[in-house]
Amino acid sequence: MTSLTQLPIWQALKQQRQTIEQQSLRDAFARDPGRAERYSVKAAGLMLDYSKNRIDDTTLAALLELARDCELESQRDAMFTGAAINRTENRAVLHTALRASGNTPVMVDGEDVMPEVRATLAKMKGFVEQIHEGQRTGYTGKAFTDVIAIGIGGSFLGPKVATEALRPYAKSLRLHYVANVDGTALSEKLKKVNAETTLVVMSSKSFTTQETLANTQSAREWFLASGASQADVAAHFVAISSNVPAAVEFGIDADNVFPMWDWVGGRYSLWSAIGLPIALAVGFDHFEQLLSGAEAMDRHFREAPLEQNMPVLMGLLSLWYSNFFDSQSQVILSYDHYLRGLPAYIQQLDMESNGKGVALDGTPVDYRTGPVIWGGEGTNGQHAYHQLLHQGTALIPADFILPLQSHNPLGRHHQMLAANCLAQTQALMQGKTLEEAKAELADRNLAPQALEQLARHKVMPGNRPSNTLLMDKLTPATLGALIALYEHRTFVQGAIWQINSFDQWGVELGKVLGNAVLDELEAEQAPLAQDASTNQLITLLRQGKL
Numbered sequence: 001m002t003s004l005t006q007l008p009i010w011q012a013l014k015q016q017r018q019t020i021e022q023q024s025l026r027d028a029f030a031r032d033p034g035r036a037e038r039y040s041v042k043a044a045g046l047m048l049d050y051s052k053n054r055i056d057d058t059t060l061a062a063l064l065e066l067a068r069d070c071e072l073e074s075q076r077d078a079m080f081t082g083a084a085i086n087r088t089e090n091r092a093v094l095h096t097a098l099r100a101s102g103n104t105p106v107m108v109d110g111e112d113v114m115p116e117v118r119a120t121l122a123k124m125k126g127f128v129e130q131i132h133e134g135q136r137t138g139y140t141g142k143a144f145t146d147v148i149a150i151g152i153g154g155s156f157l158g159p160k161v162a163t164e165a166l167r168p169y170a171k172s173l174r175l176h177y178v179a180n181v182d183g184t185a186l187s188e189k190l191k192k193v194n195a196e197t198t199l200v201v202m203s204s205k206s207f208t209t210q211e212t213l214a215n216t217q218s219a220r221e222w223f224l225a226s227g228a229s230q231a232d233v234a235a236h237f238v239a240i241s242s243n244v245p246a247a248v249e250f251g252i253d254a255d256n257v258f259p260m261w262d263w264v265g266g267r268y269s270l271w272s273a274i275g276l277p278i279a280l281a282v283g284f285d286h287f288e289q290l291l292s293g294a295e296a297m298d299r300h301f302r303e304a305p306l307e308q309n310m311p312v313l314m315g316l317l318s319l320w321y322s323n324f325f326d327s328q329s330q331v332i333l334s335y336d337h338y339l340r341g342l343p344a345y346i347q348q349l350d351m352e353s354n355g356k357g358v359a360l361d362g363t364p365v366d367y368r369t370g371p372v373i374w375g376g377e378g379t380n381g382q383h384a385y386h387q388l389l390h391q392g393t394a395l396i397p398a399d400f401i402l403p404l405q406s407h408n409p410l411g412r413h414h415q416m417l418a419a420n421c422l423a424q425t426q427a428l429m430q431g432k433t434l435e436e437a438k439a440e441l442a443d444r445n446l447a448p449q450a451l452e453q454l455a456r457h458k459v460m461p462g463n464r465p466s467n468t469l470l471m472d473k474l475t476p477a478t479l480g481a482l483i484a485l486y487e488h489r490t491f492v493q494g495a496i497w498q499i500n501s502f503d504q505w506g507v508e509l510g511k512v513l514g515n516a517v518l519d520e521l522e523a524e525q526a527p528l529a530q531d532a533s534t535n536q537l538i539t540l541l542r543q544g545k546l
């Protein structure tokens with residue numbers, strides 16, 4: 001394929017940016033009463049209002065043409081049908097198979113993966129029900145009260161964020177997630193639980209991750225130190241891994257190992273057995289609803305025409321700002337306390353997927369790829385970083401996420417939350433002109449020069465784009481749809497940028513160097529072989545004081 005930036009449509013989009021630059025969103029709304037309705041789409045229980053974006057019909061048509069020129073549709077179909085689109089690892093990318101109901105086979109290397117998917121779901125269901133019904137107990141016969149879920153990266157954030165988000169559906173088990181190798185993380189959780197009634201779920205696709213192995217090892221030592229015997233480990237420790245032999249060798253009972261597969265990427269894995277802690281937290285029925293919400297979004301992504309395809313539109317809009325407005329970051333703002341972890345989840349999903357600098361053929365790209373994703377919880381952020389969104393020099397497109405109904409309808413709280421959310425999108429869009437700022441100061445009796453000067457500080461440029469994503473209520477199904485939406489948005493961008501969104505080689509060097517440094521830190525007298533700065537820091541750590 002021609003380099004992306006050489007495509008005629010890419011050049012046309014550059015022109016388009018010049019045209020859009022001359023237009024204000026305020027005027028666009030004033031001119032066109034149908035804008036909000038025309039630039040809105042519904043799918044899988046979600047509604048996206050993308051009318052507060054710097055686009056017009058010509059821009060949209062051009063972006064969609066770019067998607068077609070980049071063969072987005074056939075790339076999408078290749079993913080769903082099990083082609084090895086993760087080319088650097090020669091793997092299929094089939095998180096969508098994990099939530100596929102129905103009987104359509106999904107073939108990988110000539111074999112239908114669906115029977116294994118269904119068998120694993122059935123095993124999870126049986127396990128979760130036995131725990132909830134007290135048929136499976138701790139080694140002294142007491143029912144489990146707590147779960148320590150150990151994992152990191154993709155084997156951590158998805159389950160943690162979903163468990164937090166689905167808190168209204170929680171059963172009685174208390175979930176405690178541990179990721180960091182910092183001993184404080186595990187120690188603080190262990191202080192809260194009793195070994196007799198604690199289940200440890202260890203999640204590691206590779207079963208080689210340093211942090212997860214160390215935390216599980218220490219959890220096992222704590223368990224044994226509490227008076228349990230080696231034989232009791234089987235009742236309290238389960239693992240999820242694509243490396244079943246390594247889990248067994250580590251000492252997990254073979255019956256307690258739940259499989260996953262190399263065609264599930266870590267950051268796309270909450271739908272697999274990696275989601276076991278979610279099912280333990282909220283029940284298997286709710287876990288199934290999470291899967292079906294995601295499946296509904298999959299169907300939409302696969303079947304809806306590109307012009308009405310929510311992940312496609314969101315992916316294109318995000319790309320529009322990255323590539324044609326030189327925007328370097330995007331913000332995700334959850335106006336729902338239960339969804340406060342979502343920005344971190346999307347950060348991992350998107351930045352590990354699209355933080356790539358070479359195209360599939362190995363040549364360096366000459367365009368911006370994945371933006372910095374960050375965000376937080378509304379309204380909290382309004383009293384902090386929103387200042388920069390409104391008046392800073394950077395263009396930061398924002399996604400506002402808001403359920404129409406609260407799980408906790410407390411007085412006027414939800415109306416206030418929602419009003420703030422809507423008002424932020426409005427303020428970003430319309431801004432405040434110098435004239436308006438001056439008018440506000442009119443009764444202050446300021447000298448003209450002082451008035452002008454102060455007013456300039458109050459001017460807000462406006463034209464700052466945002467999406468608003470609504471759902472009736474945050475349920476397992478809408479959460480599933482929302483996460484799948486962002487997965488596919490990430491896919492759309494990676495497909496257009498011609499990068500591999502499914503590997504993560506960039507994380508490897510740090511691991512290798514980390515092992516070398518660890519060896520030197522622990523070998524107290526050995527000569528140091530690192531660079532001078534690192535040697536100095538190692539020396540200080542060996543001393544343990546400055």
Ligand SMILES: O=P(O)(O)OC[C@H]1O[C@H](O)[C@H](O)[C@@H](O)[C@@H]1O
Nearest residue numbers: 153154155204205206209266507
């Ligand atoms: O599940 P694991 O094999 O333990 O991997 C855990 C995580 O660590 C890695 O370094 C990757 O960057 C992540 O993509 C992965 O999810």
